Amino acid sequence: MNITAAARLDRASVAALVAAVLMPVALGLIFFYVPTANGDYGQRIFYFHVPIATTTYALFGWGALNAARYLWTGDLTLDLRSYVPMHLGVIFGTLTLITGSIWARWEWGTWWYWGSTELNTFLIIFLFYCAYFMLRFSVEPGERRARYSAVYALLGVGLIPISVLAVHLGQDAIHPITFTDRGANMEGSMLFTFLVALAAMLSLAVAMYLVEIRGKRLDDQVARLRRLVQETR
Amino acid sequence: MNRRAFTALVRKDLLLELRGSEVVLGMLTFVVAAFVLFRFGLGGGRPAGGTRAATGMLWVAIVFTAMLGLSRTFAHEREHGIWDGLLAAPVDRALLWLARACSTCLFLMAVQVVALPAFWLFFLQSGPAPDYVVLVAAVALADIGIAALGTLVAGLASAGRAREVLLPVLFLPFAIPLVLGAVSATTGTIPPQTSGLHTVERLGYLALYDTVFVLFGWGLFEFVVED
Amino acid sequence: MPSPDAVACNGLVRRFGERAALDGVDLHLAGGEFVLVTGPNGAGKTTLLRVLATVIRPTAGGVAVAGHELPRAATKARPLIGYVGHASLTYPGLTARENLELYAALYGVPGERIDSALERVGLDDRGRDSVAEFSRGMAQRLAVARAVLHEPSLLLLDEPTAGLDSDGREVLREVLAEPGRTVIVSTHEPPWFEGLATAEVRLAAGRVAA
Numbered sequence: 001m002n003i004t005a006a007a008r009l010d011r012a013s014v015a016a017l018v019a020a021v022l023m024p025v026a027l028g029l030i031f032f033y034v035p036t037a038n039g040d041y042g043q044r045i046f047y048f049h050v051p052i053a054t055t056t057y058a059l060f061g062w063g064a065l066n067a068a069r070y071l072w073t074g075d076l077t078l079d080l081r082s083y084v085p086m087h088l089g090v091i092f093g094t095l096t097l098i099t100g101s102i103w104a105r106w107e108w109g110t111w112w113y114w115g116s117t118e119l120n121t122f123l124i125i126f127l128f129y130c131a132y133f134m135l136r137f138s139v140e141p142g143e144r145r146a147r148y149s150a151v152y153a154l155l156g157v158g159l160i161p162i163s164v165l166a167v168h169l170g171q172d173a174i175h176p177i178t179f180t181d182r183g184a185n186m187e188g189s190m191l192f193t194f195l196v197a198l199a200a201m202l203s204l205a206v207a208m209y210l211v212e213i214r215g216k217r218l219d220d221q222v223a224r225l226r227r228l229v230q231e232t233r
Numbered sequence: 234m235n236r237r238a239f240t241a242l243v244r245k246d247l248l249l250e251l252r253g254s255e256v257v258l259g260m261l262t263f264v265v266a267a268f269v270l271f272r273f274g275l276g277g278g279r280p281a282g283g284t285r286a287a288t289g290m291l292w293v294a295i296v297f298t299a300m301l302g303l304s305r306t307f308a309h310e311r312e313h314g315i316w317d318g319l320l321a322a323p324v325d326r327a328l329l330w331l332a333r334a335c336s337t338c339l340f341l342m343a344v345q346v347v348a349l350p351a352f353w354l355f356f357l358q359s360g361p362a363p364d365y366v367v368l369v370a371a372v373a374l375a376d377i378g379i380a381a382l383g384t385l386v387a388g389l390a391s392a393g394r395a396r397e398v399l400l401p402v403l404f405l406p407f408a409i410p411l412v413l414g415a416v417s418a419t420t421g422t423i424p425p426q427t428s429g430l431h432t433v434e435r436l437g438y439l440a441l442y443d444t445v446f447v448l449f450g451w452g453l454f455e456f457v458v459e460d
Numbered sequence: 461m462p463s464p465d466a467v468a469c470n471g472l473v474r475r476f477g478e479r480a481a482l483d484g485v486d487l488h489l490a491g492g493e494f495v496l497v498t499g500p501n502g503a504g505k506t507t508l509l510r511v512l513a514t515v516i517r518p519t520a521g522g523v524a525v526a527g528h529e530l531p532r533a534a535t536k537a538r539p540l541i542g543y544v545g546h547a548s549l550t551y552p553g554l555t556a557r558e559n560l561e562l563y564a565a566l567y568g569v570p571g572e573r574i575d576s577a578l579e580r581v582g583l584d585d586r587g588r589d590s591v592a593e594f595s596r597g598m599a600q601r602l603a604v605a606r607a608v609l610h611e612p613s614l615l616l617l618d619e620p621t622a623g624l625d626s627d628g629r630e631v632l633r634e635v636l637a638e639p640g641r642t643v644i645v646s647t648h649e650p651p652w653f654e655g656l657a658t659a660e661v662r663l664a665a666g667r668v669a670a
Contacts, residue, residue: 071456128406135403138393142477143519144460148389151453152403155385158445159407166410169417169438227478241565249553252590309551317515318549318606322566323538459531460516 012210019207022200026193034193042106049099051198053122055205056096057160059089060129062209064157067150079146082153084212086132088205093126117167124163128156238324242332243339249309250340260302260344267294268348268355287356288419292375292412295345299379300401302340306333306387320458330384330454338380345372363422367432371418374439378411382446388457407446414438464527466491466614466642467512471521474507481507483666484521489642491613494656497646499663505646506546508663509616512644513543525614539567542612544620548603552592556583556602559591560609567610574609581605581631597625604635617645621652 030047063085070078100122104113113119135152139145250256271290310316319329349372383404390400418435467489474482482504489495497505510516511523514534523530528537543549550559560574578584581601591599600620607615620632629652636643636656645653650660662669 071453124406124409127409131402131406134399135389135393138395138399140477142475144392147456148392151385151456152389154453155382155407155446155449158449159410162442162445163410165438165441166413169413169435235568237565237568241562245551245554245558245562248558249551252553309553313550313552314545314547315549315551317510317513317543317545317547318563319566320515321513321538321541321543322563323535323568324566325535 012207012214015203015207015210019200019204022196022203026197026200029193029196034190035187042102045099045103045106047193047197049096049103050194051201052092052099053096053118054198055201056089056092056122058202059085059092059205059209060125060156060160063089064153067153070146070150071154074143076143076146079149080213080216082150083136084209084216086129086153088208088212090126090129090133092201092205093122093129096122097126117164120167121160121163124167125156125160128159132156235324235328238322239328239332239335242329243335246333246336247339250336256302256305257340257343260298260340261347263301264294264298264344264348265351267297268352272355284357284360284423285416285420287352288416288423289412290356291349291352291419292415295341295348295375295415296379296405296408296412298344298348299337299341299383300404302337302344303383303387303404304397304400306337306384307391311391316458326455326458327451329458330388330450334380334384334450337384338376341376341380342373345376357423361424363419363424364432365422367436368419368422370436371415371422371439374418374436374443375411375415377443378439378446379408381443381450382407385446385450385454385457388454411439411442414442463491464524465489466493466526467644468524469508469521470523472508472511472518472523473520474504474511474516475519480519480666482511482518485663485666485668487661487668489644489659491642492640494636494643494653494658495645496650496653496657496660497644497663498648498650498660499669503663504666505663506618507666509543509618509644509646510545512614513541513545513616514538515543539610540613542607542610542615544600544603544607544615544617546618548591548599548606550591550599550602550606553590555588555590556594557587559602560606563606563609569610577605577609580608580635582627595625596623597628600624601628601631604632608635613641615641615643617643619646619648621647621649 026047030044034044034047036043063082066078066082066085069075070082100116100119101111104116104119105111107113108115132149132152136145136149139148271294307316310319320326386403386407387400390396390403393399414435418432418439421432421435465488467487469485469487472482472485472487473480485504485508487508497508499505507516511518511530512525514525514530514537517531525537526540528534528540530537550556551562554562556578557574560577561571563569564571564574574587575584578587581604583598583601583605586594586598591602594602600623604617604620607617615636621629624632633656636645636653643656645657647653650657
């Protein structure tokens with residue numbers, strides 16, 4: 001018991017440490033190292049927006065995977081491991097929308113560009129995860145809530161590709177699709193900065209995930225001990 | 234698949250609806266009222282966006298109408314405590330879902346038989362005629378998607394507090410891609426063709442949507458009803 | 461090899477959220493027994509019957525009906541079980557016959573059996589009437605007809621005598637007296653079942669009281 005608790009503490013601190021080192025490095029690279037593309041300083045928001053968005057998707061993916069594992073095994077700790085990444089995913093998702101909006105301002109001159117498939121797809125998925133929380137908060141805690149959350153989380157896995165396609169379809173009715181392949185032809189220094197920023201965001205998410213899992217576990221333990229005290233009294 | 238059980242379950246829903254006729258009539262009244270509302274909201278004119286804006290309104294109205302009907306999904310079972318009887322019976326839970334989704338789909342189509350011509354009268358009658366075969370296919374595919382997903386989501390919503398609020402909240406994120414697909418497919422049936430997409434692609438998207446959520450409904454409904 | 465118990469519960473637990481409705485129930489019944497389940501309100505009688513009826517899943521512990529482990533083998537157990545719940549489990553908007561037709565289809569029972577099922581509970585002349593017009597006693601009789609339609613080997617009844625008129629009680633007694641079935645009845649009036657019951661199990665706070 002003590003040994004595993006210590007090991008878990010270590011993993012969380014290691015992840016936090018990695019994030020603490022990578023984050024300033026990434027910031028330094030973004031603001032001072034990477035060359036300005038197309039003579040546009042604001043384009044640097046790319047190095048925030050895309051890593052945050054990728055982290056958000058990774059968190060949702062991890063949450064959905066654990067949801068499927070929960071339905072398969074019925075192990076309630078997996079419900080927690082599904083809920084926490086969803087919860088963090090919504091925080092990162094909000095940041096994605098904000099940075100995306102800033103990017104749209106630099107790129108297209110408006111705070112929201114309805115012609116961007118990425119932004120619009122993300123908006124749909126963000127709404128979906130907000131609905132996940134509505135569901136979670138309106139069902140009594142217990143196995144039923146765990147099952148319902150897991151089912152809804154899995155529906156999101158279907159929704160993501162469907163939304164990407166749908167947004168393309170919708171765009172087509174407004175104007176022909178124009179692909180702007182900004183990821184493909186990045187210079188070496190840009191790619192390096194991007195990867196460091198991505199690693200920083202991911203390690204931050206992992207650290208937050210591990211810390212929150214530990215906190216929730218402690219909450220559960222306290223609740224269980226309190227019940228035990230009441231029963232023996 | 235147990236065809237006899239499936240037929241009996243659908244027949245039960247249809248009989249209850251024929252005797253009580255609360256859902257279909259309610260949906261029909263609602264959707265026509267929504268058209269009137271749009272018409273007056275737009276100041277009595279045609280929507281500025283032309284055919285596309287009109288079909289957009291149509292599908293938004295249909296989605297909200299469907300939500301109204303879906304909120305009555307399993308209402309008989311819930312109100313009279315009949316779920317235990319269905320769950321104790323030796324039928325696959327997926328079959329309970331499939332039967333209910335089919336009834337919902339039939340109700341939706343029954344509403345549309347009146348609602349679509351009414352919409353035409355309200356907004357599009359001065360324009361060119363649509364390609365009816367494709368139009369019917371597009372509407373049917375969209376209905377299947379709404380019914381398949383809606384039945385599953387209605388099951389999820391039924392356990393929560395404030396079920397009536399939860400159902401639209403859970404359903405609407407999925408309605409966005411559906412409306413996009415349905416609008417694209419419906420607009421494509423009305424000349425002049427403005428987009429390069431083929432009919433097959435538009436209908437194919439809706440068919441894909443249906444396939445995905447039919448599979449989800451079939452596989453996951455068990456976790457929604459079994460406690 | 462001895463035939464498996466008609467019902468076997470080993471440390472059966474069922475929780476609703478934090479509350480344990482069943483908290484370690486051990487119960488073994490041989491085929492043909494007629495057991496009364498008694499106990500105060502909230503003792504877990506209904507929960508026990510619902511778990512055995514495969515309507516809700518056990519949270520922990522083992523439970524098997526005729527050797528079929530629940531919930532894993534519930535599909536195999538369901539055709540063997542007849543369940544009369546608190547509610548009549550029938551649609552008020554349908555006629556008595558239509559209700560039985562639905563359940564006959566669900567249980568894979570030939571439709572010809574519906575007439576005899578209605579006759580069995582004295583509703584043969586009310587088959588075309590809507591259940592919404594039925595009195596509580598008639599609805600309860602229909603519920604019994606529904607539960608025995610597929611000739612189950614295990615019959616579960618939750619407070620079957622509650623609100624039942626004298627005609628209904630007579631019908632119920634006739635059906636319960638039919639031999640060859642294992643019967644579990646939860647009830648607040650055990651004396652009424654005298655002559656039928658072979659054993660009594662008393663539940664208190666989710667456990668079998670000694």
